[in-house]
Amino acid sequence: MGLLDIHLKLKAYQIQRFLTGNIGSKKKKFQAGRKPAWMMQLSHGHFVYENKDGLGFDTDSVVIQREQIQELELWLFGVFDAQVGDRVNKYLQSNLFDKKLNESQIVREAKETTRKAYLDARAKIRESKKVMDGEAIMKVGSASVMVVNGGKLVMGDMGDYRAVVCRNGVAKQTTSKHQQSAEDASNQSKSSKVAIGIERIDTNTEFIILASSGIWEVMNNQEAVNLIRYIESPQEASECLAKEALTRMSKGSISCLVLRFEDLQNIVKS
Numbered sequence: 001m002g003l004l005d006i007h008l009k010l011k012a013y014q015i016q017r018f019l020t021g022n023i024g025s026k027k028k029k030f031q032a033g034r035k036p037a038w039m040m041q042l043s044h045g046h047f048v049y050e051n052k053d054g055l056g057f058d059t060d061s062v063v064i065q066r067e068q069i070q071e072l073e074l075w076l077f078g079v080f081d082a083q084v085g086d087r088v089n090k091y092l093q094s095n096l097f098d099k100k101l102n103e104s105q106i107v108r109e110a111k112e113t114t115r116k117a118y119l120d121a122r123a124k125i126r127e128s129k130k131v132m133d134g135e136a137i138m139k140v141g142s143a144s145v146m147v148v149n150g151g152k153l154v155m156g157d158m159g160d161y162r163a164v165v166c167r168n169g170v171a172k173q174t175t176s177k178h179q180q181s182a183e184d185a186s187n188q189s190k191s192s193k194v195a196i197g198i199e200r201i202d203t204n205t206e207f208i209i210l211a212s213s214g215i216w217e218v219m220n221n222q223e224a225v226n227l228i229r230y231i232e233s234p235q236e237a238s239e240c241l242a243k244e245a246l247t248r249m250s251k252g253s254i255s256c257l258v259l260r261f262e263d264l265q266n267i268v269k270s
Contacts, residue, residue: 041262042147044077045235047242049214049254060212060255061085063144067097072106078144079161079210079255087121088142103149110146110154111196118142118158118194140192143210145259147201153208156196160213160252164221167204169229171221207234207260214252215245234258 046062063078063085074097080088096106096113125140141159148154155163165172199205209215209224219227227244228237237258245254 044259045238046257047238075147080142084142088117091117115196153199158194159192164209166206166225171225211256212253214250214254218248218250234260
């Protein structure tokens with residue numbers, strides 16, 4: 001056995017001991033189902049269908065943004081209606097990212113700040129359109145997720161855009177404002193209600209789908225998860241969702257972003 005092989009085996013053994021909490025008696029074991037931020041590996045891909053057929057909707061915008069605040073890492077991913085995206089992004093930048101908060105403050109304030117960003121965007125759109133419940137407002141939508149230090153997810157959606165997390169092959173939506181059954185998939189509410197929730201990233205967290213109304217009007221949460229679960233590339237997965245929506249003759253805007261999590265523990269074992 002070469003010196004390099006011995007070094008690699010020793011390194012893998014040290015990492016394995018760290019994972020199981022056996023480095024020393026003073027070290028605390030990790031809680032079951034939880035993993036430290038440095039063991040999180042993110043990969044992502046997105047697809048936006050450009051409206052060239054005059055179907056009555058503008059092309060959506062996709063936001064992928066990383067913020068480093070001292071030792072704290074933040075990722076913001078979003079699929080936004082053309083009217084919403086820039087407003088939400090600017091609000092979060094000035095009211096959360098630029099404040100240089102510590103981790104506990106970020107976790108505490110991220111949910112409320114995201115909710116206010118959505119409400120602020122909706123209010124400004126209503127004001128600019130001079131309507132309160134008209135068709136222009138009813139079509140407003142967005143879905144986003146903030147990854148806080150690789151440990152927590154702040155997920156939000158508005159209107160008929162949706163954020164869905166896959167855990168062990170099971171689709172889970174942070175909120176319950178959308179129906180889950182297949183028969184209801186094409187009859188979603190046309191409201192612009194805002195829903196925000198927090199999820200913890202654990203060893204069961206596989207990937208997240210952020211998608212526009214054109215995806216969800218032709219398939220439900222579990223169908224979407226089943227369709228892409230075994231596609232390793234997030235880019236190919238997002239393209240697969242969009243193509244399937246087009247095949248099913250979706251009439252809404254078709255945009256999606258897939259965020260996949262990889263557990264370093266499985267890499268070490270392999």
